Amino acid sequence: TEVLSNCVRLSSLRASYVEMICTRGKPPWGSRDPRQAVNQFYAFAVPFVWLANPQQRAQGLHIMISDVQRIPACSVDPTAKNYHWNDLTMGLLGALDAGADSVLLVDAAGNVVEGPGFNVFGVCDGVMVTPDEGMLEGISRRTVIEMACSLGLKVQLRTLPAGELRAADEVFISTSGGGVLPVTRVDQHTIGNGKPGPITDRLVKTYWAWHADPAYRQVIDYSV
Numbered sequence: 120t121e122v123l124s125n126c127v128r129l130s131s132l133r134a135s136y137v138e139m140i141c142t143r144g145k146p147p148w149g150s151r152d153p154r155q156a157v158n159q160f161y162a163f164a165v166p167f168v169w170l171a172n173p174q175q176r177a178q179g180l181h182i183m184i185s186d187v188q189r190i191p192a193c194s195v196d197p198t199a200k201n202y203h204w205n206d207l208t209m210g211l212l213g214a215l216d217a218g219a220d221s222v223l224l225v226d227a228a229g230n231v232v233e234g235p236g237f238n239v240f241g242v243c244d245g246v247m248v249t250p251d252e253g254m255l256e257g258i259s260r261r262t263v264i265e266m267a268c269s270l271g272l273k274v275q276l277r278t279l280p281a282g283e284l285r286a287a288d289e290v291f292i293s294t295s296g297g298g299v300l301p302v303t304r305v306d307q308h309t310i311g312n313g314k315p316g317p318i319t320d321r322l323v324k325t326y327w328a329w330h331a332d333p334a335y336r337q338v339i340d341y342s343v
Contacts, residue, residue: 120337126164127339134167136295170236170296175220179303179315180292182234183219184281185210189232189253197233197254207235223284223305226253230278237294238263239302241279241287242318248283251276259293266325272318289316298326 123137139162146155171180187210195203206224211234214222223231223239231239233254240249240263247267249260267274284290290302290310299322301315310316315323329335 122162123164124337124339126162128341128343130164131341132164132166135164136166136168137164138162168296170292170294171220171300176297176300177315179301179310179313180220181218181304182239182290182292182302183214183217183222184231184284184306185213185222185224187213187222187224189224189226191227192253198256200255204235211235223281225281228278229281231281231284234292236296237292237300239279239284239292240290241284242289242291242316243283243287245288245318246273246275247318248275248277248279248287250279252278257293257295259295259298262326262329263293263299263322266322266329270321270325289319291315291319291322298330299323 123139126137127135139160142159142161143153144156144159146152169176187206189197190203190206192198195201207222210222210224214220221234221237223234226232230250230253232250232252233239238249238254238257238260240247242248249264264274264276285305285308287305288311290305292300292302294300299319301319301323303310303313303315
């Protein structure tokens with residue numbers, strides 16, 4: 120926290136995105152023994168990153184469900200944040216080429232799991248549903264679940280078949296790059312009436328209200 124706060128202070132940014140990364144590092148030249156690698160810690164602050172532009176935030180995103188399968192957990196543990204993104208990048212390229220804004224990947228059983236940098240939620244008959252395995256359990260995802268509980272909304276953590284998401288009443292994603300972002304189109308299916316739904320709107324407002332709450336803020340002293 121101290122290092123990241125200092126990054127923000129030194130950058131003079133008033134709206135920033137911070138990140139810390141721990142790498143395995145690299146072994147001595149000529150060695151392929153990963154046990155000889157020296158771990159490295161990196162931290163930085165950059166201008167705040169929005170995953171969606173203002174128009175997309177107001178009207179909702181168009182997300183495509185890709186045929187590219189998310190790499191299985193037995194190969195790469197998705198609950199540990201990593202940069203093994205080849206599958207996500209392949210899916211994203213296909214979605215962008217098809218005219219969508221972003222992509223969701225599925226597991227071997229055809230259940231949606233996650234997108235590049237975000238988790239997904241569907242609202243089905245008034246119940247919020249989000250995948251319970253096969254993805255990074257994002258901090259923003261956890262915040263959404265906590266908000267839903269505080270608002271008395273029902274939440275289910277379970278498998279979410281692609282077909283169920285396409286037929287959902289509302290769809291939204293959660294990400295540190297914007298909090299709660301509405302989705303109004305999945306593949307060629309319009310979600311609800313084609314506008315961000317009431318539960319999504321309520322969560323968006325709650326997210327930013329919590330964001331401004333002193334209990335969840337780390338004050339940066341720019342005068343030091």
